[in-house]
Amino acid sequence: MKLYGVTGWKNAGKTTLMERLVTEITGRGLTVTTVKHAHHDTDVDQPGRDSHRHRQAGASQVVLASPRRWAxxxxxxxxxxxxLADLLPRLDPVDLVLVEGYKRAPHPKVEAWRGANGKQPLAGRNDTIRAIAADGPVETPLPVLDLNDTKAIADFILREVGA
Structure with a gap:
């Protein structure tokens, strides 16, 4: 399974970039799955719903199925x-898995970087970062792509994974 990540500081545009990349890459006829890592408690279920009540009652797993989707x-x-390595075998086969987060995992990544954040790029401290998608100039020996040029970023990622 081909795997590529998007990483960066908070509010650097990672989720927006992921969304645009999924649209661009699926628009080219490839299948994409995304994995999003959160550092905080997250809940995809709502209190009071039947599935939430099942989990609260102690169920280890709950499958929620409808005519449009299942979870x-x-x-x-x-x-x-x-x-991440434990989760990947649970995914259906696709052309590309795009990962948001998991910055310490060994897969290759592009860093979303915004100068307004006032932080140095992660790339200098993380050798899995292969390029920086930036909203302005940044000092780095890595390729720098325009954060708003989704096509160029998608081209770079697809070249990297051989797709």
Missing amino acids: LMTELRDAPEPS
Whole structure:
């Protein structure tokens, strides 16, 4: 499975870039799955809903199925968070998995970077970053792509993964 990541500081535009990349790459006829890592508690279910009530009652997993989609929610119940490597085999086969977050995982990444954040790029401290998608000039030996040029960023990623 081909895997590529988008990483960067908070408010650097990672999610917007991911959204644009999915649109661009699927528009080229490729299939894409995304994985988003959150550093905080997140809940895809709402209190009061039947599936939420099942989880609250102690179910380890709850499958929610409808005519349009299905979701599998797994409660860790104090078990360790699974690694990206543990999660990938659970995905259906696709042409490309785009990962937002997991900045320390070993897959290649492009860094979303905004000068207004006032932070140095992560690229100098993370050798899995292959390019920086920036909103302005940045000092780096890596390729610098225009953060707003989705086509160029998609071209770079697809060349990197050989797609």
